[in-house]
Amino acid sequence: MSSTIEQIASQEYKYGFVTDIESDVAPPGLNEDIIRLISSKKEEPQWLLDWRLKAFRHWLTMKEPTWANVHYDPIDYQSISYYSAPKQKKKLNSLDEVDPELREAFDKLGISLEEQKRLGGVAVDAVFDSVSVATTFRSELAKVGVIFCSFSDAVRDHPDLVRKYLGTVVPYTDNFFATLNSAVFTDGSFCYIPKGVKCPMELSTYFRINQANTGQFERTLIIADEGATVSYLEGCTAPRRDENQLHAAVVELVALDGGTIKYSTVQNWYPGDKNGKGGIYNFVTKRGKAMANAKISWTQVETGSAITWKYPSCILQGDNSIGEFYSVALTNNYQQADTGTKMIHIGRNTRSTIVSKGISAGRGQQTYRGEVKIMKNAEGARNYSQCDSLLLGDKCGAHTFPYIEVRNSTAVMEHEASTSKIGEDQLFYCQQRGISAEDAVSMIVNGFCREVFRELPMEFAVEAQKLLGVSLEGSVG
């Protein structure tokens, strides 16, 4: 049986190809000139440059955090190139003018940039090496007033909105990686749903790192105005390379009174090879702020990256706001993941739900780290947390570090966690009914993750299930 799990776990990473495309790459290194260069290339206004420089100067005073339960060689921030963009001769007028090579790359990844081939009615913003190359369905969305474009376009076309909300959820002083991002972020997605509008289609960003020796620093800002609703998907892949690449993104969500934002991620960065060589360092800061009666829901499926360091959080600022976090994280081979969430209850009658499922195989190390904080005025706050870990193999690890801090006596909190392996009896039961060991494991794993997959939009749920099967290949023991 162990051979079957091993087989499942050792399947190749199929998005590891490199697209040969001419790129405009900034020289490696990080200093104020580079930041000015990025800013001028993007034709940014002065206030944004000032903001970047403020962040950079603050970053210089910060130390890289070491509290996470992950191990890696120190990163040389001067050897990374902070800007890389596919070369483009002129401004694009329509999607047809997107470089065919680029389009092919995205087709290979199964992301269609052609509007005719509606991906189940999903509008896509494709980000290639930190620059948004195409955003589909923009005009259609504009009809209902939804703004969905790359971050640079937003800075140019809607500077007031960007300026009003940028850094309000994740300030530039927030943490080492978020501050770095604030200084050097290149692009990302921007999305604004006006009052009372329910976004007619799923919005989606697809991130691709292609160029070697670059870091990807994108920034996403989503605003749901009063009573607005949006569902947003994020996917990512990277080519197979021997060196580690840094990805330090920031995602800010703002849900105003009565707004709803559902943010789903299927993260499939290159995880490194069987011996732990290469792979992406995924150090991401994601946070949402929910005002009165608003709801923010994070769903993530984390299967890629050599190291994941990510805590999508909710600040439940308004009364009756709701925060949700659903996560499946899988670590195989030498992958390490330290992930979880923060739920900060500030408003009255705020509710949060945390469901985290960790699967650890091979020599993977997996940590759930979560904080639930009930502030003094958060009367009637309610939290339910559940974190389960499944261990496949005797060399992997699964750890749970929940922090529960209560400052108000009317809070009701529940936290439970369990760690176990796939029971011999469960496997025997399946096999006895003619299901192969491999299928049985995949079935049990899928069952284990069901609660989370249920939260994903349909196309993503299917993809996530497949991904899980792929990433686990060869780890049936």
Added chain:
Amino acid sequence: MSIAVKEFEWPTPRLEEWRYTNLAAIAGTKWRDDERSLSDFDTTATLAGRAAVELLFVNGRLVKQSGDDTPLIRRSAAPSPGGRRMAGDTDIPLPPGEGGAKRRVRGEFESALAILNAMHTAGGARINVPSGTIVEGFIHLLFVGDGDGIWSHPRNVVDVGANAQVTIVETYVGNGRYYTNPVTEIVAGEGAVIDHTIVVCDSLEAYHTGSLTIRQGRSSSVTARNISIGGALVRNDVNVILDGEGASLVLDGLFTPAGSQHIDNHTVIDHARPHCTSVELYKGVLDGSGRGIFDGRIIVRPGAQKTSSRQSNHNLLLSETAIVDSKPTLEIHNDDVKCNHGSTIGQLNEEALFYLRARGIGEAEARNLLVLAFASELVDRIKVEPVREQVGRALFRQMPERLPERRSNKGEITR
């Protein structure tokens, strides 16, 4: 004594282990040893006559011994200065020539405060239960703190041989603004059975930072419980290493901070060998502006197959201003395990309250009844009757709603 003072640093909240507890009040005080003669000291907390043996320590010095003077127990004098070793060593200061000193509890978890203890200790109880011996009754170690500005650092060493059985109770009481920093080290031999209880009922101005370290041998069975009711600032560190196959552990804790009390519990259960079992249950009752902390860590080492571990922490919040922090942690490096933990924080059940009130029980009384019921799961498990009564009385005195005199006159909880 001055040898190592420079090396000692007070832990600060910047350290993860001290995230919720600030020792500034202790660190900022100039403490002194007690120099008085205390030979006629008397206390109401004594269980002399009911315990098989009782040792009474006042401000860290042995004052009285009552009961059987069996060879099991040796009062330990202050260790000779040459024998003083720094913590982090595997040895701890001991009167020379004591058997079993080699099998020391490993120093890996030795905290800064245990180092402080090693620097200043004037001894403590030395209990040595030879293999195969079953001690009848219980051994009572009573530590009294007395007087403002005085500190004490009792160091107790318990060595229980193969298949031996013993019940030990440590009680901490006192008067004034003193500081007690005890360390207890227990080594449980193969098949040993130990029941160990710590009751912290210090004065409400006193500081208490206790450390208990247990190393369990093969098939040994240990029950360790900590009941923290008194003290202005209390920190309990419990470290257990399950270092023999088939060892089992029950770890209980009850903490009831009220007023402005601060009670911090840290436990580490280290499953180092296969087939070990641990069950941990900590309950907090928080009232007034009291603050309670539970930080429990369970480690399962790579080779520790077939580990079964369960950790629970339940907290009852009774007032608007009480604060609770709960951090149950699992670190698992092995697949063949069954581990789970749970943590809850909540209030008294309104329906249960209504049920009682509908039957003519006043609100105050009904609330007390429910709080006591919540705590009694742990209190009832105290096997030593006089201690169970003492704890019951102490809890009763701390009830949120004062009961009419007629009830408290009985001096006992009616269950």
